Amino acid sequence: MRVGFSFTLEASDGAARSGKLVTPHGAIETPTFMPVATYGAVRGVAPNELRNAGAQILLANTYHLHERPGEACVEKLGGLHGFTGWNGPWLTDSGGFQITSLADRLDVDERGVAFRSPLDGRTRLLTPESAMAIQQALGADVAMALDECQPARTADADLRVRAATERSLRWAERCRAAHSCPEQALFGIAQGGSDEALRRASARATAAIGFDGYAHGGLGLGEERAARSDLIAAAQAEFPAAAPRYLMGLGRPVDLLDGVAAGIDLFDCVLPTRHGRHGVLFTSRGLLRFKNARFREDPDPPDPKCDCPLCTGYSRAYLAHLVRSGEALGARLASLHNLRFYLRLLERARVxxxxxxxxxxxxxxxASAGEEAP
Ligand SMILES: [Zn+2]
Structure with missing residues (x-):
């Protein structure tokens, strides 16, 4: 581990474990969920509200911050901790996932990824070396290796996934060699699509390179839930038990608990904030859609078991009104509720x-994973 870092396992239940990850900007009780702050902000939710909701670490995106406002600007203003209002731990995603999400405007080759920016039409090249330099300038507590993330379900999936997995390992070695900041942890990412043997081999080779923590990449892109659990278990067996493990980009509450049961320590997902912006709430009774007319005159709190500002201060009827009128307050309160739901779920998992x-x-x-019956 790096300067100012430690990871201590505290309890276990089967393969599940709880622990404490100490970073230079604060300690994180694990397992936990990392709210996604792509551009250095969780959409509509302020840092003090995130802290009150139980957030311990935020995730920002390297590629998007590189594009706007640029890492030089962020670095000049004190890195992510000084630039944003969140001075607790940060993790930066490397940009590898954008190979999937922005696939129609980029080219990938052995050097790296060339993105054609819709902002100014310029082409920006992200290489393993520049991904490390950008993340060091942003100053996150945890940086991620650049990987090539390929969805497992394309027509020529097998060949593409195998090639991307092998390239990700070569890039992982280049990231490891280029990373020079002693106060920033670097996590490696195992790929392998839906091929269990390939995923195991990728995890083993990633562990052999030697990182401060390990992640599962390229999951939640269409594979079945049961198959995913097997893929995670296969890779987990190759990761060193003493290092933190991160399941990238997943998912629904049941997916998070599947991960917890497999021994995952860190999660992130855009689902709580994305659903919140559309008036869809995760609750103790299942999913509730507040565009639905049935809440028009419902005086109850959105989720009576929730302790968030929305559920302790407003009715279902008022939230439904805000959502249907397109009021920003509705999206904000619903996002905050969903984040609290996720963070509380992981708090409950630790207990x-x-x-x-x-x-x-x-x-x-x-039992409450579906939609609440009207
Ligand atoms: Zn709530």
Missing amino acids: AIAAGSLAALRAEVE
């Missing part, structure tokens, strides 16, 4: 792991 009762929590969340 359950210590008590040996994770199976009961999974059963409860499984």
Whole structure:
């Protein structure tokens, strides 16, 4: 581990574990969920609100911040900790996922990824070396290696996934060699699509390069839930147990608990804020859609079991009105509620792991995984 970092495992329940990840900007109790602040802000939610909701670490995106406002600007203003209002731990995503999400405007070759920016029409090249330099300038506590993320379900999936997985390993070595900041941890990413043997081999080779933590990339892109659990377990067996493990970009509450049960420590996903902006809430009784007319005159709190500002201060009827009128307050309060729901779910998972009762929590969340019946 780097200067100012440590990771201590505190309790376990089967393969699930809870622990404490110490970074130069604060300690993180794991497992936990990282709200996504792509451009250095969680859309519509202020840093003090995130902290009150239980957030311990935020995730920002290297490529998007490189494009706007540029890492030199962020670095000049004190890095992410000084530039944004969040002075707790930060993790920066390397930009590898944008190979999937922005696939129609980029080219990938052995050097790196060339993005054609819609902002100014310029082409920007992200290489393993520049991904490290940008993340060091942004000053995140945890940087991610640049990987090539390929969805497992394309026509020529097998060849593409294998080639991308092998290239990701070569890039991982280049990232490892280029990374020089002693106060920033660097995590490696295993790929492998839906091929269990390939994923295991990728995890083993990534672990052999030697990183401060390890991530599962390229999941949640169409594979079945049960198959995903097998893929995660195969890679987990190759990661060193003493290092933190991160499941990238997933998912629904049940997916998070599947990950917790497999021994994952860190999660992120845009789903809580994206759903929140559309008036869709995760609740203890399942998904609620506030565009639905049935909430028009409902005086109850959105989720009676939730302790967030929305559920302790407003009715379902008022939220439905805000959502249907397109008021920004509705999107904001709903996003904040969904983040609190996710963060509280992981808080409950930590308690359950210590008590040996994770199976009961999974059963409860499984039972409320669908949409609440009208
Ligand atoms: Zn709430």
